[in-house]
Amino acid sequence: xxxxxxxxxxxxxxxxxxxxxxxxxxxxxxxxxxxxxxxxxxxxxxxxxxxxxxxxxxxxxxxxxxxxxxxxxxxxxxxxxxxxxxxxxxxxxxxxxxxxxxxxxxxxx
Amino acid sequence: xxxxxxxxxxxxxxxxxxxxxxxxxxxxxxxxxxxxxxxxxxxxxxxxxxxxxxxxxxxxxxxxxxxxxxxxxxxxxxxxxxxxxxxxxxxxxxxxxxxxxxxxxxxxxxxxx
Numbered sequence: 001x002x003x004x005x006x007x008x009x010x011x012x013x014x015x016x017x018x019x020x021x022x023x024x025x026x027x028x029x030x031x032x033x034x035x036x037x038x039x040x041x042x043x044x045x046x047x048x049x050x051x052x053x054x055x056x057x058x059x060x061x062x063x064x065x066x067x068x069x070x071x072x073x074x075x076x077x078x079x080x081x082x083x084x085x086x087x088x089x090x091x092x093x094x095x096x097x098x099x100x101x102x103x104x105x106x107x108x109x
Numbered sequence: 110x111x112x113x114x115x116x117x118x119x120x121x122x123x124x125x126x127x128x129x130x131x132x133x134x135x136x137x138x139x140x141x142x143x144x145x146x147x148x149x150x151x152x153x154x155x156x157x158x159x160x161x162x163x164x165x166x167x168x169x170x171x172x173x174x175x176x177x178x179x180x181x182x183x184x185x186x187x188x189x190x191x192x193x194x195x196x197x198x199x200x201x202x203x204x205x206x207x208x209x210x211x212x213x214x215x216x217x218x219x220x221x222x
Contacts, residue, residue: 004151043112044152044200044213086151094165095140095204097211099151 002027004087006100013077014108021072021103023061023087031091033063033070036099038084047072047085057081077107111135113214115201121220127189130217134183134203142211143176143186144200152200158184191221 005024013019025031035047048056050063050070061072070087087100114133122128134141139160144152155174157165160181169176173192178184188195198218202211 043215046210049210088151094157095211096142096154096157096165097144097152099153101149101151 002031002089002091002098004089004098004100006085006087006103008103009101010104010106012106012108015079016076019072019074019077019081019105019107021085021087021105023070023072023100025068025070025087025089027068027089027091029091031089033061034088034090034097035059035061035070035072036086036088038086040083044086077105079107079109081105082107113201113203113212115199115214115217117217118215119218119220121222122191123222124193125190127187128191128219129188130186130199130201130219132184132186132201132214134201135205135212138203138205138212139181140204140206141178141184142202142204143184144202146198146200146216148197152198155186155199188219191219193221195219196221 003026007022033050036044037047038044059074061070063070084102084104086102088097116131141158143155145155146152155169156176158178161178174188176186198216200216201214204211
């Protein structure tokens with residue numbers, strides 16, 4: 001079955017601390033992995049996708065096919081990073097996104 | 110900057126009533142998606158359109174939900190009759206073509222009393 005697992009509902013860190021949001025997936029094939037972010041009172045938006053291998057707002061994510069993981073990392077958290085983060089995947093004939101349950105990142109001053 | 114529009118933003122209704130949500134995708138986007146997000150969960154796809162054709166409605170409860178995109182532009186999602194368990198955020202998204210980035214609307218929050 002296709003599934004995305006985000007084990008942490010809430011991650012609280014202090015400003016300047018490193019951040020790692022965990023994401024594991026199960027998929028029989030070669031999925032494309034994404035991180036979406038939703039800031040307070042804003043719409044859901046794409047943060048990054050694994051095929052672009054970009055660093056967006058200081059965040060990176062590496063696809064580990066052996067561990068079926070796509071963890072999101074940032075070396076130094078900022079208060080403006082506080083938001084809800086969703087890991088998602090697509091695969092197969094359509095572009096259907098399968099989301100995890102999300103992790104709320106709270107960066108304390 | 111072009112954005113996906115949805116209306117209404119909030120809807121409160123009583124169970125057994127009919128409700129309808131509207132979505133206007135980004136101009137030129139051929140693919141349109143309706144997702145349902147229950148509190149505490151991630152969005153789940155209900156239906157996907159390519160132009161005016163449905164390409165995936167496997168998770169749409171067809172006994173009470175219907176969706177249409179008659180001219181391949183804007184779309185309407187209807188629930189009749191609404192049930193208490195339908196209370197959720199309904200998100201619309203669009204993409205230029207398959208396998209491209211999906212852009213989300215602000216959502217319609219439905220509360221069924």
